[in-house]
Amino acid sequence: MRVRDWKLRTKQHVSFGLVMLVMAAVHFYTIHKMRAINDELEEVSSNWLPRALAISDVSLSCASLRTNQLKHALAPDADTRDQLTVVSINQIDQINGSLDRYRELRTQAVVQDRFAAEERHHYGAFDEAWEEYQDLSFTFYGLLSDGRTPDAVKLLSVDAQHAFTRLSASLEELVALNQLESLQAAGRAAQTFHSTRGISTLLLLVTIGLSICIAAFLVHLITVPVTQLERASGEVARGDLNVQLTVRGADEIGNLARSFNQMTGALREARIEREQQATKLREQNQELAVAMRELEEAQQQLLLREKMASLGDLVAGVTHELNTPIGAAHSAVDVIRRCTERLEASLQAHPEWEDARRAECERSIKIMRQNLDTADTATSRIQAIIASLKNFARLDEAEHQRVDVHEGLESTLTLMNAEFVGRIQIERKYGEVPTIECFPSQLNQVFQIVLKNSVAAIDGEGHITIETIVQDEIVCIQIADDGRGIEAERIDGLFGFGFSSAGGRVRLTAGLPTAYNIMQRHGGQIRLESEPARGTRVFLDLPVA
Amino acid sequence: MRLPRELSLALVTLVLSAGLLCGGVCAQTQVDAALIEPSISVAVIVHPSVTSDTLTRNELLDYYTGELQEWPDGTRVVIKDLKAKGPVRAAFYEFLGQRPSRLKSIWLRNLLAGEGERPESLGDEQKMLEVVAATPGSIGFISAEWVDPRVRTIILIDEGR
Numbered sequence A: 001m002r003v004r005d006w007k008l009r010t011k012q013h014v015s016f017g018l019v020m021l022v023m024a025a026v027h028f029y030t031i032h033k034m035r036a037i038n039d040e041l042e043e044v045s046s047n048w049l050p051r052a053l054a055i056s057d058v059s060l061s062c063a064s065l066r067t068n069q070l071k072h073a074l075a076p077d078a079d080t081r082d083q084l085t086v087v088s089i090n091q092i093d094q095i096n097g098s099l100d101r102y103r104e105l106r107t108q109a110v111v112q113d114r115f116a117a118e119e120r121h122h123y124g125a126f127d128e129a130w131e132e133y134q135d136l137s138f139t140f141y142g143l144l145s146d147g148r149t150p151d152a153v154k155l156l157s158v159d160a161q162h163a164f165t166r167l168s169a170s171l172e173e174l175v176a177l178n179q180l181e182s183l184q185a186a187g188r189a190a191q192t193f194h195s196t197r198g199i200s201t202l203l204l205l206v207t208i209g210l211s212i213c214i215a216a217f218l219v220h221l222i223t224v225p226v227t228q229l230e231r232a233s234g235e236v237a238r239g240d241l242n243v244q245l246t247v248r249g250a251d252e253i254g255n256l257a258r259s260f261n262q263m264t265g266a267l268r269e270a271r272i273e274r275e276q277q278a279t280k281l282r283e284q285n286q287e288l289a290v291a292m293r294e295l296e297e298a299q300q301q302l303l304l305r306e307k308m309a310s311l312g313d314l315v316a317g318v319t320h321e322l323n324t325p326i327g328a329a330h331s332a333v334d335v336i337r338r339c340t341e342r343l344e345a346s347l348q349a350h351p352e353w354e355d356a357r358r359a360e361c362e363r364s365i366k367i368m369r370q371n372l373d374t375a376d377t378a379t380s381r382i383q384a385i386i387a388s389l390k391n392f393a394r395l396d397e398a399e400h401q402r403v404d405v406h407e408g409l410e411s412t413l414t415l416m417n418a419e420f421v422g423r424i425q426i427e428r429k430y431g432e433v434p435t436i437e438c439f440p441s442q443l444n445q446v447f448q449i450v451l452k453n454s455v456a457a458i459d460g461e462g463h464i465t466i467e468t469i470v471q472d473e474i475v476c477i478q479i480a481d482d483g484r485g486i487e488a489e490r491i492d493g494l495f496g497f498g499f500s501s502a503g504g505r506v507r508l509t510a511g512l513p514t515a516y517n518i519m520q521r522h523g524g525q526i527r528l529e530s531e532p533a534r535g536t537r538v539f540l541d542l543p544v545a
Numbered sequence B: 001m002r003l004p005r006e007l008s009l010a011l012v013t014l015v016l017s018a019g020l021l022c023g024g025v026c027a028q029t030q031v032d033a034a035l036i037e038p039s040i041s042v043a044v045i046v047h048p049s050v051t052s053d054t055l056t057r058n059e060l061l062d063y064y065t066g067e068l069q070e071w072p073d074g075t076r077v078v079i080k081d082l083k084a085k086g087p088v089r090a091a092f093y094e095f096l097g098q099r100p101s102r103l104k105s106i107w108l109r110n111l112l113a114g115e116g117e118r119p120e121s122l123g124d125e126q127k128m129l130e131v132v133a134a135t136p137g138s139i140g141f142i143s144a145e146w147v148d149p150r151v152r153t154i155i156l157i158d159e160g161r
Helices: A008-073 A078-108 A116-145 A149-157 A159-237 A252-349 A355-392 A405-415 A440-457 A511-521 B002-036 B057-065 B087-096 B100-113 B125-134
Strands: A401-403 A424-429 A436-438 A462-471 A474-481 A498-500 A507-509 A525-531 A535-543 B041-046 B078-082 B120-122 B138-143 B152-158
Touching: A008 A078, A008 A116, A008 A149, A008 A159, A078 B100, A116 A149, A116 A159, A116 B100, A149 A159, A159 A252, A252 A355, A252 A511, A401 A405, A401 A440, A405 A440, A405 A462, A405 A474, A436 A440, A436 A535, A440 A462, A440 A474, A440 A511, A440 A535, A511 A525, B041 B087, B041 B125, B057 B087, B057 B100, B078 B087, B078 B125, B087 B100, B087 B138, B087 B152, B120 B125, B125 B138
Parallel strands: A424 A462, B078 B120, B078 B138
Antiparallel strands: A401 A436, A462 A474, A474 A535, A498 A507, A525 A535, B041 B138, B041 B152
16 A cells, blocks of 8 residues: 555654654653763762772872871880871771772773773782882881881881882872873763764754654645645536546545546536537427427418318309309390390381380480490409409319420410510529429419519519529429518418409409419419518429429 | 565574674683683692691681681791792782782781781792791792692692683
8 A cells, every 4th residue: 555545644643653753762862872971970970080089098198108107207205106106007097998999999880991901000000119118118117116217217218218109100190090081081971962962953953854844745735635626616616527636545635536526527427418408408499399380381271271172162153153144144135235236227127106206215225225235344244253263263174284384484474575574674594494294374374473463563673583493303483573572461361362452443362362272283382482672582382293 | 475584584593693602602712711821820838737627718818917816726827928929929819819018008007006917028939838848837828839748738729720
């Protein structure tokens, strides 16, 4: 397991443990060194200094003994000699006591080998001198007891002087050595103390540095990912779901980053799904709208077709019913006219009839002739209307044949030429169009109706564009004008029967409904687009087969 | 993996201890050789009239410091010192556990206190042998090789053993 994967708590514990360890090491090092210094100083105070003191005592006692011996030699009486002897014994005891103390301290010394050879040498020299001095003392006391006082004093001042000098020198060396040792020990202690202080301070600084580093590391370990997380959260809040955190290790922070990434991933997927659903919904709505429009159109077409069918039936019935009485009336008018003519002829053939009656007859005949004209005109007009209605109701069947629509268009244009001349320009955009199955005269009638409407829509000069194209087995003929155009609210009612007030007289308008009927009969359809003041474009779609 | 590591550890320990042991033995042998080299045998001799057969180190010290001045049978102890400084004298005082200067201090003190005389200090071992042989109740020391039937060896100080 890598360090990175440790839990934060573990990392903290390990880090602080490390710091504590280092601090403990510093502590123990310092204590150990201080103990060493303490030991050294204790050695100095409890061993070396007392040793030097003991040697000094020895030196002092030796000097006193020598003085005492001189006094002994020069003592005036026996009592004084006895007293001095007691003092000498005490001094010898003191010397031996001091020497014992010195030797004991020497064996107790913890540091045995330092200066040991030198000390042993000096001590050996002292021992030798001390032995010699004692030998001389024996001789001295022997001479005194023999009463040879001058010889004794001479011995003391010459031979014993030499021995004593060597003895003192050795003792001084020993004292100096012990002092040196003490000084060196103190120096060593001081040095150890200084170095310990230095190293302790250094270690302490290192510990502080380490603590700071570890603290910084821990803070870094937490703050950096948290800052990243904060920034990433902000971006997510602003809607950027593509933000990803870097996953470092398997600790809490790493897990957090992983969870965050999973969360953004889930959000991203959810958003994509939502957008897809929204798009689908929009498409469905559009399809629904299109279907709705188509449905409405189909409904309108259906309504219109039913209306046309019932209207056709009605018209067929009415024309049929009217045709007979009108024919009878027309025949009656004809008969009456012929009778009137015969009456007129017979009147002229008989001039003998009295004038008064003649004038009255002639006036009656004149009125009758006038009324006959009126009746004739009326019946003719009724017959024309009936013919028109019959035509609408397809009561006259022409033969079904395959023709070129361009020919039909051209013949219609030729027939209507008089209406265009000098006012309207015709523009032809004929495409490659196949022949179609149709009733040519009916189709021509449609062309005529549409073109007449176009002409009527153009005030003054204008253009009519005729365009033919084939698309998906459908021949599409577009007839466009740049006339007045039609208001949007009127377009829906155009294919129904209506009345026009054009030309000051109210007239039945059956043109566009007739055209519609014919187109339906051919399996095609008629549509128109119009914009007021810009013109109208009529689409005639006819199937090829 | 665990077994070989432990085995190797044990092996290393074994080799190390063997090496230490060998080194220690060699060092010990050298020390022994060094000790044996300057060895010398010193005989503490008494006049044949002295009845005691054995003598401990403390008794010897007591006689030499003047604490005891008579043999167990009541005869006076006459101690003798060797003047010539050398290995025999050194070995003897080593055995006594006192330096010659200290004994001399004791003798000086005894002399001043009137508790005893300073022992006779003889020039060499030959002289010591003759004096001890000639003085009843006397005790002295010479190199073991000098001992002859005129004296009796009461302690043999053999540093080699």
